[in-house]
Amino acid sequence: MMPHVAAIVNPRSGGGRTGRAWRVISETLEKELGPVRAYFTASPSTPHFLPAAELTRKALKDGAQLVIAVGGDGTISEVVNGFFENGAQINPDAHLAILNAGTGGDFRRTFDLPDEAADCVKHIASGKTRRIDIGRLTFVAEDGQDTDRYFDNIASFGLSGETVRAVNSATWQKSLGGNFTFFWATLVTAFRHKTRPVRIVTDTGFDETLNIGLAAIANGRYFGSGIKMAPEAEPDDGLFDIVMMRDLTFMDLLTGTGSMKEGTHIGNEKVSATRATWVTATPLGPDPVLLDVDGEGPGRLPARFEILPGAITLRC
Numbered sequence: 074m075m076p077h078v079a080a081i082v083n084p085r086s087g088g089g090r091t092g093r094a095w096r097v098i099s100e101t102l103e104k105e106l107g108p109v110r111a112y113f114t115a116s117p118s119t120p121h122f123l124p125a126a127e128l129t130r131k132a133l134k135d136g137a138q139l140v141i142a143v144g145g146d147g148t149i150s151e152v153v154n155g156f157f158e159n160g161a162q163i164n165p166d167a168h169l170a171i172l173n174a175g176t177g178g179d180f181r182r183t184f185d186l187p188d189e190a191a192d193c194v195k196h197i198a199s200g201k202t203r204r205i206d207i208g209r210l211t212f213v214a215e216d217g218q219d220t221d222r223y224f225d226n227i228a229s230f231g232l233s234g235e236t237v238r239a240v241n242s243a244t245w246q247k248s249l250g251g252n253f254t255f256f257w258a259t260l261v262t263a264f265r266h267k268t269r270p271v272r273i274v275t276d277t278g279f280d281e282t283l284n285i286g287l288a289a290i291a292n293g294r295y296f297g298s299g300i301k302m303a304p305e306a307e308p309d310d311g312l313f314d315i316v317m318m319r320d321l322t323f324m325d326l327l328t329g330t331g332s333m334k335e336g337t338h339i340g341n342e343k344v345s346a347t348r349a350t351w352v353t354a355t356p357l358g359p360d361p362v363l364l365d366v367d368g369e370g371p372g373r374l375p376a377r378f379e380i381l382p383g384a385i386t387l388r389c
């Protein structure tokens with residue numbers, strides 16, 4: 074076990090820009106932090122394999138005191154998963170840092186972390202830390218097995234879960250760029266979307282069955298490339314902000330139930346919001362209700378979400 078700084082690098086993030094820029098990024102990192110051991114992710118072989126999580130576990134067992142996630146929101150989420158094994162943290166004293174190199178960059182927005190790699194490195198080197206909450210959810214995986222995973226930012230279901238699937242199955246659209254693909258997927262999904270009855274129960278006394286269009290269990294504030302879904306979420310208050318949009322029509326989605334970009338949808342009559350430390354969501358109809366967890370689509374409801382207060386120390 075050698076104490077060291079580890080970088081978990083997804084070379085495919087940001088449409089492959091991270092791999093191409095890695096040499097320059099690593100030089101900047103080493104100038105500020107000293108030697109950095111890089112671990113490169115491999116292409117996932119199954120939908121459940123989280124390549125960056127496995128590497129993070131290895132780095133922590135090898136003695137990493139600081140693990141830098143170099144990639145997009147998907148990579149950050151996988152690295153967070155890698156801090157845990159069999160329900161416990163591998164090294165509770167190790168720190169997490171983010172070197173944003175993806176296309177969306179939603180998690181960093183809650184912390185006002187910079188977009189540029191060189192600025193990120195300065196933040197990491199400053200040594201400032203904040204203990205943040207982490208979410209854990211149990212759900213039904215794509216193959217029908219009950220499974221669990223951790224999330225740092227937002228887990229949601231309904232429209233967002235369908236949009237993630239549409240982005241992943243896009244073909245020619247991807248050649249027109251990430252933003253176009255996301256815009257196309259959102260539009261197509263919104264057109265096809267049907268609300269689904271879901272019973273939502275929390276430890277704070279909320280117990281309602283709603284015709285869910287989109288519901289978010291939020292630790293951070295943003296998802297979907299800058300949508301301010303949970304404008305008042307605090308990632309260190311020990312609580313989820315739960316935002317539920319019900320009875321949405323295609324027109325609601327087109328005109329906006331308030332501006333979700335600005336976060337003013339809270340307060341709309343079709344939007345409910347509450348806070349809790351745990352939430353269960355059970356679909357009451359025959360159709361699957363799909364999950365989006367930190368921008369990935371790992372499975373569907375029923376699901377249980379619980380918060381782990383102050384679970385990870387973030388350099389930010």
Ligand SMILES: Nc1ncnc2c1ncn2[C@@H]1O[C@H](COP(=O)(O)OP(=O)(O)OP(=O)(O)O)[C@@H](O)[C@H]1O
Pocket residue numbers: 083084085086087088114115116117124144145146147148149174175176177178179368369
């Ligand atoms: N070497 C690799 N080759 C192909 N895919 C990879 C590789 N390593 C990781 N992945 C996949 O990359 C995805 C995560 O990408 P990530 O979120 O980091 O970047 P992004 O999509 O560009 O950014 P964002 O999510 O912020 O928009 C995961 O689905 C993961 O399985």
